[in-house]
Amino acid sequence: MLIEPKILKGFRDFLPEKALQRKNIIRILEKTFTSFGFQTIDTPVLEYKEVLLGKGGGETDKQVYAFKDNGKRDVALRFDLTVPFARFMAAHINELSLPFKRYHIDKVWRGENTQKGRYREFIQCDFDIVGLDNASADFEILQLMHSSFKAMGVNNITIKIAHRGIFNNFLTKIKAADKAVEIMRTVDKISKIGKDNVFKILNELTDSDSANNILKYIEPENNFLETLRKITLMSGGESEASNRLYEVYNFMTETGIEDLFSLDPSITRGLDYYTGIVYETFLNDLPTLGSVCSGGRYNNLTSVYTKKNLPGVGSSIGLDRLMAGLDELGLLDKKNQSSSVIVINMDKTLQSYYHKLAAVIRDSGLSCEVYLDTKKIGNQFSFAEKKGIPYAILCGTEEYNSNTVTLKNLLTRENFNKISLNNAISLIKTGKVE
Amino acid sequence: MLIEPKILKGFRDFLPEKALQRKNIIRILEKTFTSFGFQTIDTPVLEYKEVLLGKGGGETDKQVYAFKDNGKRDVALRFDLTVPFARFMAAHINELSLPFKRYHIDKVWRGENTQKGRYREFIQCDFDIVGLDNASADFEILQLMHSSFKAMGVNNITIKIAHRGIFNNFLTKIKAADKAVEIMRTVDKISKIGKDNVFKILNELTDSDSANNILKYIEPENNFLETLRKITLMSGGESEASNRLYEVYNFMTETGIEDLFSLDPSITRGLDYYTGIVYETFLNDLPTLGSVCSGGRYNNLTSVYTKKNLPGVGSSIGLDRLMAGLDELGLLDKKNQSSSVIVINMDKTLQSYYHKLAAVIRDSGLSCEVYLDTKKIGNQFSFAEKKGIPYAILCGTEEYNSNTVTLKNLLTRENFNKISLNNAISLIKTGKVE
Numbered sequence: 001m002l003i004e005p006k007i008l009k010g011f012r013d014f015l016p017e018k019a020l021q022r023k024n025i026i027r028i029l030e031k032t033f034t035s036f037g038f039q040t041i042d043t044p045v046l047e048y049k050e051v052l053l054g055k056g057g058g059e060t061d062k063q064v065y066a067f068k069d070n071g072k073r074d075v076a077l078r079f080d081l082t083v084p085f086a087r088f089m090a091a092h093i094n095e096l097s098l099p100f101k102r103y104h105i106d107k108v109w110r111g112e113n114t115q116k117g118r119y120r121e122f123i124q125c126d127f128d129i130v131g132l133d134n135a136s137a138d139f140e141i142l143q144l145m146h147s148s149f150k151a152m153g154v155n156n157i158t159i160k161i162a163h164r165g166i167f168n169n170f171l172t173k174i175k176a177a178d179k180a181v182e183i184m185r186t187v188d189k190i191s192k193i194g195k196d197n198v199f200k201i202l203n204e205l206t207d208s209d210s211a212n213n214i215l216k217y218i219e220p221e222n223n224f225l226e227t228l229r230k231i232t233l234m235s236g237g238e239s240e241a242s243n244r245l246y247e248v249y250n251f252m253t254e255t256g257i258e259d260l261f262s263l264d265p266s267i268t269r270g271l272d273y274y275t276g277i278v279y280e281t282f283l284n285d286l287p288t289l290g291s292v293c294s295g296g297r298y299n300n301l302t303s304v305y306t307k308k309n310l311p312g313v314g315s316s317i318g319l320d321r322l323m324a325g326l327d328e329l330g331l332l333d334k335k336n337q338s339s340s341v342i343v344i345n346m347d348k349t350l351q352s353y354y355h356k357l358a359a360v361i362r363d364s365g366l367s368c369e370v371y372l373d374t375k376k377i378g379n380q381f382s383f384a385e386k387k388g389i390p391y392a393i394l395c396g397t398e399e400y401n402s403n404t405v406t407l408k409n410l411l412t413r414e415n416f417n418k419i420s421l422n423n424a425i426s427l428i429k430t431g432k433v434e
Numbered sequence: 435m436l437i438e439p440k441i442l443k444g445f446r447d448f449l450p451e452k453a454l455q456r457k458n459i460i461r462i463l464e465k466t467f468t469s470f471g472f473q474t475i476d477t478p479v480l481e482y483k484e485v486l487l488g489k490g491g492g493e494t495d496k497q498v499y500a501f502k503d504n505g506k507r508d509v510a511l512r513f514d515l516t517v518p519f520a521r522f523m524a525a526h527i528n529e530l531s532l533p534f535k536r537y538h539i540d541k542v543w544r545g546e547n548t549q550k551g552r553y554r555e556f557i558q559c560d561f562d563i564v565g566l567d568n569a570s571a572d573f574e575i576l577q578l579m580h581s582s583f584k585a586m587g588v589n590n591i592t593i594k595i596a597h598r599g600i601f602n603n604f605l606t607k608i609k610a611a612d613k614a615v616e617i618m619r620t621v622d623k624i625s626k627i628g629k630d631n632v633f634k635i636l637n638e639l640t641d642s643d644s645a646n647n648i649l650k651y652i653e654p655e656n657n658f659l660e661t662l663r664k665i666t667l668m669s670g671g672e673s674e675a676s677n678r679l680y681e682v683y684n685f686m687t688e689t690g691i692e693d694l695f696s697l698d699p700s701i702t703r704g705l706d707y708y709t710g711i712v713y714e715t716f717l718n719d720l721p722t723l724g725s726v727c728s729g730g731r732y733n734n735l736t737s738v739y740t741k742k743n744l745p746g747v748g749s750s751i752g753l754d755r756l757m758a759g760l761d762e763l764g765l766l767d768k769k770n771q772s773s774s775v776i777v778i779n780m781d782k783t784l785q786s787y788y789h790k791l792a793a794v795i796r797d798s799g800l801s802c803e804v805y806l807d808t809k810k811i812g813n814q815f816s817f818a819e820k821k822g823i824p825y826a827i828l829c830g831t832e833e834y835n836s837n838t839v840t841l842k843n844l845l846t847r848e849n850f851n852k853i854s855l856n857n858a859i860s861l862i863k864t865g866k867v868e
Binding site: 037088147 | 485
């Protein structure tokens with residue numbers, strides 16, 4: 001009896017085209033992160049459940065893939081890369097130089113409801129700076145977000161910034177600090193549920209004066225500075241938090257990257273662990289997609305595991321959601337070229353020679369495959385076409401005896417008959433004979 | 435109360451040095467696989483338990499991380515990349531052109547006993563050709579193994595080859611075919627348990643004549659051809675299986691890569707699904723480490739999922755075991771350079787300028803980090819040294835006012851005072867001023 005080759009809901013197979021698109025984006029990000037001196041680490045996919053859920057709260061619990069392993073240990077699949085990173089920092093603090101800048105690009109799992117652009121298995125691209133609580137570090141994460149999207153060729157974005165500390169000062173001032181978590185979670189939903197619904201919930205949580213005040217607070221003004229002035233004022237005047245945000249803004253203008261950033265006090269991030277600056281990133285052409293890169297400052301994240309104070313700031317690109325967005329906007333590279341060259345299998349007795357030719361072509365730096373079957377040449381050409389291979393090398397008895405090959409450009413159908421292999425390689429690489 | 439930041443037995447954290455070593459090896463392999471026209475795919479980490487364990491047998495079952503998810507589905511973490519690939523091929527056969535060459539480098543999980551070089555979470559690097567049953571495909575996998583180890587700079591290896599079909603013919607001839615699976619599993623252990631113990635078990639399975647005969651069969655002769663002649667003879671003379679191995683051997687000699695290969699009839703691979711050629715790879719300086727790259731031909735692997743005949747041949751590099759071996763032999767690149775350049779934080783008021791300088795340096799193609807804290811310069815230099823950063827850019831008020839920087843070579847302690855940033859970049863890249 002056959003077993004149906006099905007996969008779980010919310011999980012996906014990646015065929016070569018999609019897999020390559022994703023790998024190429026990951027390579028661009030790795031290169032960008034590395035150019036800023038960020039270093040990669042790795043942590044286990046599976047951890048003690050207690051270690052992962054020590055912090056993270058009730059919302060996450062239900063979504064976590066948790067089970068007992070064969071040794072009866074309570075274990076769970078990681079649901080993000082931040083919690084394992086906090087655990088990692090606590091465990092290896094003595095082996096690392098601070099400030100420590102790390103990136104980590106890998107899969108995480110959440111059993112949440114599947115909907116468009118949401119999967120149960122997805123890739124996060126995290127980058128964090130640990131060991132510092134200053135504007136320079138806050139800024140560098142924003143600068144790296146700017147550079148990462150630029151490197152991916154995604155320029156039409158808005159990175160919305162806010163500061164939890166200023167919001168907290170404001171809530172203290174209007175005597176609503178005891179409801180801070182609920183208020184921030186409500187405000188965070190404004191783009192989804194609308195202003196009226198947010199007012200309704202805030203009114204229930206506090207009173208109508210406070211609710212109106214909160215709505216006024218989160219309304220962006222004409223530009224970054226005006227908004228910053230307003231929230232500074234509404235939060236009781238200058239504070240450490242507002243000064244930090246001024247400083248970060250100055251870094252942005254002085255380095256000339258302020259174009260992509262806007263101050264939007266409604267951004268609070270749902271997660272409890274943020275303590276300072278927070279941000280979300282939106283594709284301007286697809287605002288409903290949600291944030292494709294979010295993060296902020298968390299100064300107590302490792303406190304579950306260690307008494308050492310380890311402040312951090314970081315961000316995470318939701319690669320699958322970003323790719324879904326880029327796909328919808330037609331911005332993904334559709335090219336699926338498996339090789340630059342195919343060696344056609346013209347003569348079964350010359351097959352090992354074909355493998356030898358391919359090895360020489362590869363040594364020149366080109367990717368090259370041998371057609372391994374003995375089908376008709378027409379079939380071989382259409383196989384190459386389907387795979388987007390631009391050049392074919394043909395070698396029959398005549399070419400073999402004269403130590404030459406025939407090069408065929410599969411796009412233009414142009415033939416270069418009985419030329420040396422070196423000339424063929426040169427033609428492929430430069431369009432010219434050496 | 436603090437939670438201990440511990441990880442599960444058999445699982446590992448990778449600090450930057452080790453993580454980078456592994457990533458670099460993976461990049462070399464990806465480049466090599468791609469140069470042969472192999473394409474990457476991705477499959478879920480978590481699958482239906484039935485789908486993964488439909489084939490694979492009792493040995494594997496106990497080792498699999500299996501559980502019920504929140505939807506009460508029986509699921510399991512993949513224990514290799516081969517079974518998910520078979521499922522993938524059955525599911526997507528109509529979307530792919532055959533022959534299909536894929537590679538897949540990613541983690542798998544097995545709850546086996548932890549011992550040296552064995553982990554419960556480890557990375558496999560698989561490469562397979564599906565849709566063909568011929569010598570050209572068998573050979574190309576061997577050629578790709580040859581190229582992969584060469585590309586990794588690992589040249590002192592032996593790839594031991596055998597053929598299950600010839601062994602089966604031999605067992606039929608000596609009337610022991612009904613015990614084939616047990617005999618092959620026994621023979622496979624000869625390097626671990628020794629000849630005498632193998633004889634003992636074979637004697638119990640068959641009789642002393644047969645046991646002696648089998649030991650004679652698996653004994654390699656002076657060279658590949660002599661061994662091949664002997665096993666051909668012992669298996670009843672020329673057969674499809676022996677002809678295939680002759681053909682593969684001719685491919686190897688005609689392409690000049692026969693140096694690394696030897697014919698060792700004791701290699702059978704424990705797994706049931708192999709049907710033709712099989713191979714294992716050993717580091718000559720660490721033969722007890724076990725095989726670091728194994729595989730073979732499997733012509734019925736997808737038969738669990740589909741009635742379509744999909745023959746395949748492939749191989750898998752056990753990256754973690756290989757790295758453990760290379761580490762022991764001192765062959766791993768120990769360099770842990772996080773950036774080429776560090777911009778020293780000399781003056782707090784110039785911090786945003788430092789970020790700007792770093793951006794220009796990065797745009798030139800160099801990796802560059804800004805020291806984000808405000809510690810003493812001596813501390814900053816020792817931070818850079820620990821991270822293996824070779825160059826520092828210093829910029830105080832004087833440099834800032836004259837639009838210059840001071841470049842310091844941290845290895846030679848040489849200073850280049852007040853030069854233009856372009857000249858500094860040129861010195862770092864070429865050792866010369868432009």
